[in-house]
Amino acid sequence: MTEFKAFSKMKELMTNYYIEAKTTKEKPIAWITSGAPVEFLFAMDIIPIYPENYAAMCAANHQSIELMEAAEAAGFSQDICAYARTDFGAAMTQGGPAGGLPPPHFLLCSTNICKTVIKWYEVLARNYNVPLFIVDTPFLHNGLTKDLIDYTVTQFIALESFLGNFLGRPFDRDRxxxxxxxxxxxxxxxxxxxxxxxxxxxxxxxxxxxxxxxxxxxxxxxxxxxxxxxxxxxxxxxxxxxxxxxxxxxxxxxxxxxxxxxxxxxxxxxxxxxxxxxxxxxxxxxxxxxxxxxxxxxxxxxxxxxxxxxxxxxxxxxxxxxxxxxxxxxxxxxxxxxxxxxxxxxxxxxxxxxxxxxxxxxxxxxxxxxxxxxxxxxxxxxxxxxxxxxxxxxxxxxxxx
Amino acid sequence: MSYYAGIDVGSLTAEAVLIDKDRNIAAYAILPTGNNSQKAGTDAFRTALGQAGLAEADVSRVFSTGYSRARVLQAEDSKTEIACHAKGAFYFFPHVGTIIDIGGQDSKAILVGKEGRVINFAMNDKCAAGTGRFLEVMAGALDVPLDKMDDLALGSKEELTISSTCTVFAESEVVSLISQGKAPADICLAVSRAIARRTAGLVTRVGVADSLVMTGGVAKNRAVVKILSKDVGHLIKVPKEPQIIGALGAALFAREENGR
The missing domain is CATH 3.40.50.11900 (Rossmann fold)
Structure with a gap:
């Protein structure tokens, strides 16, 4: 790894973020996919948690195998995404670095990174008994079109109402x-x-x-x-x-x-x-x-x-x-x-x-x-x-x- | 006189080739790798030296290749087997365009340009289907010596199919064909066809040049070569000793680097 002075700043930033997520009493926690519009969460003071990042951390720390084996033993096929298996296993065994992730109050996933996230997040929604909001971003077979943009915008509007209802206060567009x-x-x-x-x-x-x-x-x-x-x-x-x-x-x-x-x-x-x-x-x-x-x-x-x-x-x-x-x-x-x-x-x-x-x-x-x-x-x-x-x-x- | 050596330690066999300064092959040896790859390389090297009546001191430079290339004690440097097979095949066939090499645990197709330089290559995925190990496992299941499989296959009378590309599943298919009383000759042909089919896909991926050469241990199986030639639509040439091509390539690289 190339040495950058900024690296220690990043460690501090990420540590503070995880500590806040693990200890907060006031802020709700939402689990979210890496390509989802996280900005909506920050606008409403919700802490985003990324199971994908956590899974990668488990693998980088050489802890992914035992977690995946736990998920496989519970019936998840070896053919599904290893991030998903690692996360399922971490939740089941409370394993992985930093003693696992803080449990979610709701889930937000977007299909722009893959379609596996739909099933993955449905499993999480069942396991944690929390609501799930899916932002469906269609595949761009022939580039970006006005229709696709309009379709996605309607979901952002729906996401605003979802968040407003969930938190019991109006969505803050200015923020x-x-x-x-x-x-x-x-x-x-x-x-x-x-x-x-x-x-x-x-x-x-x-x-x-x-x-x-x-x-x-x-x-x-x-x-x-x-x-x-x-x-x-x-x-x-x-x-x-x-x-x-x-x-x-x-x-x-x-x-x-x-x-x-x-x-x-x-x-x-x-x-x-x-x-x-x-x-x-x-x-x-x-x-x-x-x-x-x-x-x-x-x-x-x-x-x-x-x-x-x-x-x-x-x-x-x-x-x-x-x-x-x-x-x-x-x-x-x-x-x-x-x-x-x-x-x-x-x-x-x-x-x-x-x-x-x-x-x-x-x-x-x-x-x-x-x-x-x-x-x-x-x-x-x-x-x-x-x-x-x-x-x-x-x-x-x-x-x- | 100064000599150069190439040592190829693969997953199943280890080869050593000695060449003189005019690129003539002085001697070669082929030994099983066994459980000690370092020793296998050394043994192959010494056997070749013994055959040529040379001492280690007569060899001015050694290059290694193959899966254990980094563990060959005598080698000053190493090259991948892809580069070495290209180099070695070019030595015998200067017009070669596509090389097919099937070794112990890898099969590959290599597209070469001028001077045997690698332009593109494709290799099998992680699984050992269609490799030398595949053939060896099937020979074991059939209780037929590896080097007799092609003779048998070429005398086949009935067409059978082995559909699985997985070595483990294909072996159970062979076992069930045996239990159905099918003739070993017919099963041998089906095994050869399974390898050829899998390899043809690789060849198509890199491109079929006019002149095809096959190297590696599996090239000794005439049935595989014959079916593969038909599948890719070109005659495939095979050097007299296809198993030493990797080691020969390494020796040629050793000689070239010395000239620099």
Missing amino acids: LTKVLSLSREAADYWKKILYLGKTIPSPFNSLDSFIHLGPIVTLRGTRECVDYYKLLYEEVAERAQKKIGSISEERYRVLWDNLPIWFKMRRLERFFEEKKCTLVVTTYANSWGGLSNFQANEMNDPYELFAASYLNVYINWGFENRIKYLSQLIDDFSLTGFIMHSNRSCKPYSVGMYCLQGEVSKLTGKPGVIIEADQNDPRVYSDAQVETRLEAFIESMEPVS
Whole structure:
């Protein structure tokens, strides 16, 4: 991991957030998916809790296997998302770091990241006997259309009433407007940080972005989140300006598609450093930066703007747009190749990968490799198999000129 | 005279190849890997040295490849088996475009360009279906020596199918065919067909060039090669000793690096 002074600030921020969530008596707790419109919660002083982040934490701490086994013993199939299994297991056994998550008062999920979340959150709703609100964000087969935006906006309005009724006080739209602007400001800093990766050598690598992802996922919409990424941005910008790379020698620059392999972060970091290969950019970390893509002046209605941002995430796109975007990143970041993680847990992210690989290679002339792994389940991972494929891929790349 | 060596320690076998400075093969050895991959590499190397009547000191540089490439004591550096098979196949067949290598636990298709440089490759997923280990397990279930399977298969009279791609399930299919009284020859052919079908998918993925070469232990099975040739619609050439191609590639890399 590249050392950043801001890192200690992030630890503090995340620790305070978890402590507040675990100890609060006044604020309600809502469990929420990583791609859901969390701004509505901050506007009403509700603390968001992310089972996905927690599951990733369990895997990074090498605790996911026992939790998944508990869920599997209760009847959940090994074929469903390992995040879901890890969380079910953590709830059943009270296992996992920090003694588990504070129980939810209600649940909010959005289908822009996958459709598994519907069933996952229905299980949670049953287990905790709490209400569930689903924001249905249709898949963008052919790009963003007015109909899809309108459809999503109607759900935001419904979400407002749901929250008003649940809390017994009217929804605060003025507050939401302020939260939204903070959210976009944070997303904008995040994107600017990630795009500093265009510098050769890259001052920041994707493994760093996975580590520094916490606040933009959980706390976007708060002032603290903006302040943190501003701080990190200044630090990364300084490195970029001084041409300090994230690894000692950068011969290869690659893109990483799909989620991290949380339980292999350290080993892969060493592996790539040894091979003089920087993971420069990822479609995954970029997703939260994309939330600032639409400018406020493009759409007058903040709800439409908001709907467009939440619909328009990479994993909710059709193949043509994915191919264009991947190819664009490879060109813009001067990459020498790309790695696609075929993630057993995340089908919507992994479907069609062989076709994508072929098309992107054809368009960019750069080699790509597909590795079979999982974001959270070490039992379906083989070091030797993955590393042989990665090494062969690195051998086949032309180094940066 | 200075020699170069390549040592390929894979999941099932270890090979060593010695070449002289003019790239002629001086000797080679193939041994089972067993339970000590480091020792297997050393044994294969020494056996090859013994055959050539050479001492370790005559070898100026050793490269390793294969799954245990990082554990080969004598090696100065290592290369992946993908690069080595490409290099080794190019040595025998300078017009090679696509290489199919089926080893112990991996099967791969490699598209190569000029000088045997890897352009693209595709490998089996995590499972061992259609690999050398698959063949070995089926030989065990049939109680037929591994190197006699192709002779038997080529004399098959009845068409049988093994539909599962999983080694464990395919083995139980074989067992149930045996219990139905089916002839081993017919089962051997069905096993060969299962491997070929699985491999053909990989080849299609990287692209079928005009000149196809097959390397690795499974290339010794003429039935697999014959069916695969039909499936991909091209004649597949096989070097005289397909199992040493990886080690040969490593030796060639060792020689090249020395020249730098």
